[in-house]
Amino acid sequence: MIESIPLSRMGRPGFDGAAISIKGAKKSFGQFEALKGLDLEVQQGEFFALLGPNGAGKTTLISLLAGLARPDAGALSVLGFDVGRDYRQARRAVGVVPQELVFDPFFTVRETLSLQSGYFGIRPDSKWIDELLENLQLRDKADSNMRALSGGMKRRVLVAQALVHRPSVLILDEPTAGVDVELRQTLWKFIRRLNEEGMTILLTTHYLEEAQTLCNRVAMMKAGQVIALDTTQNLLADHSRPSLTLSVGQGKPLPDVLIQRATSLPAGRFRLGLENFAEVEQILAACRTAGLEIKELEVGQADLEEVFVRIMKDTPR
Amino acid sequence: MRGFTTLFGKEVLRFWKVSFQTLLAPLVSTLLYMLVFAQVLDHHAEVYPGVSYREFLIPGLAMMAMLQNSFSNTSSSLIQSKLTGNIVFILLPPLSPFEIFAAYVLAAMVRGFAVGGCVWLASLIFFPHLPAHPLELVIFALLGNALSAVLGLLAGIWSEKFDQLAAFQNFIIVPLTFLAGVFYSIHSLPPLWRDISRFNPFLYMIDGFRHGFFGVSDIPPLESFLIVGGCAFALSCLSLSLLSRGWRLRS
Numbered sequence A: 001m002i003e004s005i006p007l008s009r010m011g012r013p014g015f016d017g018a019a020i021s022i023k024g025a026k027k028s029f030g031q032f033e034a035l036k037g038l039d040l041e042v043q044q045g046e047f048f049a050l051l052g053p054n055g056a057g058k059t060t061l062i063s064l065l066a067g068l069a070r071p072d073a074g075a076l077s078v079l080g081f082d083v084g085r086d087y088r089q090a091r092r093a094v095g096v097v098p099q100e101l102v103f104d105p106f107f108t109v110r111e112t113l114s115l116q117s118g119y120f121g122i123r124p125d126s127k128w129i130d131e132l133l134e135n136l137q138l139r140d141k142a143d144s145n146m147r148a149l150s151g152g153m154k155r156r157v158l159v160a161q162a163l164v165h166r167p168s169v170l171i172l173d174e175p176t177a178g179v180d181v182e183l184r185q186t187l188w189k190f191i192r193r194l195n196e197e198g199m200t201i202l203l204t205t206h207y208l209e210e211a212q213t214l215c216n217r218v219a220m221m222k223a224g225q226v227i228a229l230d231t232t233q234n235l236l237a238d239h240s241r242p243s244l245t246l247s248v249g250q251g252k253p254l255p256d257v258l259i260q261r262a263t264s265l266p267a268g269r270f271r272l273g274l275e276n277f278a279e280v281e282q283i284l285a286a287c288r289t290a291g292l293e294i295k296e297l298e299v300g301q302a303d304l305e306e307v308f309v310r311i312m313k314d315t316p317r
Numbered sequence B: 001m002r003g004f005t006t007l008f009g010k011e012v013l014r015f016w017k018v019s020f021q022t023l024l025a026p027l028v029s030t031l032l033y034m035l036v037f038a039q040v041l042d043h044h045a046e047v048y049p050g051v052s053y054r055e056f057l058i059p060g061l062a063m064m065a066m067l068q069n070s071f072s073n074t075s076s077s078l079i080q081s082k083l084t085g086n087i088v089f090i091l092l093p094p095l096s097p098f099e100i101f102a103a104y105v106l107a108a109m110v111r112g113f114a115v116g117g118c119v120w121l122a123s124l125i126f127f128p129h130l131p132a133h134p135l136e137l138v139i140f141a142l143l144g145n146a147l148s149a150v151l152g153l154l155a156g157i158w159s160e161k162f163d164q165l166a167a168f169q170n171f172i173i174v175p176l177t178f179l180a181g182v183f184y185s186i187h188s189l190p191p192l193w194r195d196i197s198r199f200n201p202f203l204y205m206i207d208g209f210r211h212g213f214f215g216v217s218d219i220p221p222l223e224s225f226l227i228v229g230g231c232a233f234a235l236s237c238l239s240l241s242l243l244s245r246g247w248r249l250r251s
């Protein structure tokens, strides 16, 4: 691996505003309002997750940022460049990995990457292209035709294509859909490195544990609006609690003091939410007093999936 | 500039990689037309003094082949990219509407010229004479190719399915080329049809091109030049404005 090359051309000299700024973005398709006046800011250097159920409007928002669609109202900019008025600078600043698995069947992987460099007005940088291929584990596929690649490989070529012009902001729309576990980890290792070197990352995903481990801040969208926006830590602290899962043997009930606060799980297991970890001691004491033998015990951390489910449920459409 | 040259190169490479279909097939079918007509209609009266019917056919057929191929290049490239979704590779980079326009149109013209050039070379077998006005010939070939490449671009932008593109081609382009005097001089038509033909821009391309070939034509070449040039200019402005607005490309 060639470690010496800086991976990305970071930021915009002398500009310390938001990497992505969206103010009052509206977009309708016919009668249907896909985005209802959405505001969002992503700061430079963030690893930001945009979460939401299918149809929430994530891809539509990304299309507006990338200039693939035009907003009906609102102002969107990347590193201070308006996506409409300063479209050349704005598009040079972003790399987008589209949600759809698109490719041009006429070309090989390397040809695809050289063409994409040219479209961005730069001479294909074979060192950088090799580095991308290496990091995305595509080196032995460099001269294969795009048609001959598996879905996961095509997805990684899309990531390489988005990075070929060394953008300051990388937007990934469900990049890990259809990519196996091992390659997902390689991908995240690489993206994380880019982020550490200063690249701003905006990510949408349905794998919430990915968002939880990678992202410093999270926005949750529903029906064209942002309904929650905070640091990952705050969201976890405010909406999810650690829990204790235990089993006292098949068919045996919990003592009365515990039963009201417990959720029954399959196979005779119960889950109890915890305010703090000291409560574990009281729960165990209650079981001992009732003469119950604990067969199984597990302490679970708060997780983003629970936060997500709760926030989605609590917010009316 | 590099954005434009890359896209232009890619468009040329696209048809070159399948040149069997995009260059050889149209060449063969045009030569078959020539061969068949040359045999069957050899005794047809001279169209112009000193120009036999089969000679008359050559520039018309060459122009028709060029027009169909340049149309086909822009329109099929665009519709394929739209349907497969890889049009995003062109929409995401900072390419200007003019760069996109110029790259698609010029690449289509290269294909038109390649087919037309080969047809002309092969026709030397039947008609071993050099063109009367080579410069005029080239100007009309350029304008005609440009006009039909731009029409192809418009058709590709407009169509959302293959069916729609096929309809555009079969109900607009093919009739206009066939009724543009490829196979006959408009002077041989009844007056009403002659007047109607006057509204067909393809007529002027073919007639002007033929003037470059033989030095005789139905319409004064300057008139043809102005009409074809005017149409090409107007349609170019239209497609540039559609590209700038992102019509049917950036929803």
Ligand SMILES: Nc1ncnc2c1ncn2[C@@H]1O[C@H](COP(=O)(O)OP(=O)(O)O)[C@@H](O)[C@H]1O
Pocket (backbone or CB within 6 Å): A029, A032, A034, A052, A053, A054, A055, A056, A057, A058, A059, A060, A061, B251
């Ligand atoms: N081109 C389009 N035409 C009509 N409706 C669309 C179009 N694109 C998106 N939508 C609608 O807008 C909503 C948001 O879609 P999308 O942004 O793709 O959601 P997400 O990416 O969050 O799953 C969906 O209800 C979808 O059906």
Ligand SMILES: [Mg+2]
Pocket (backbone or CB within 6 Å): A058, A059, A060, A099, A173
């Ligand atoms: Mg989506």
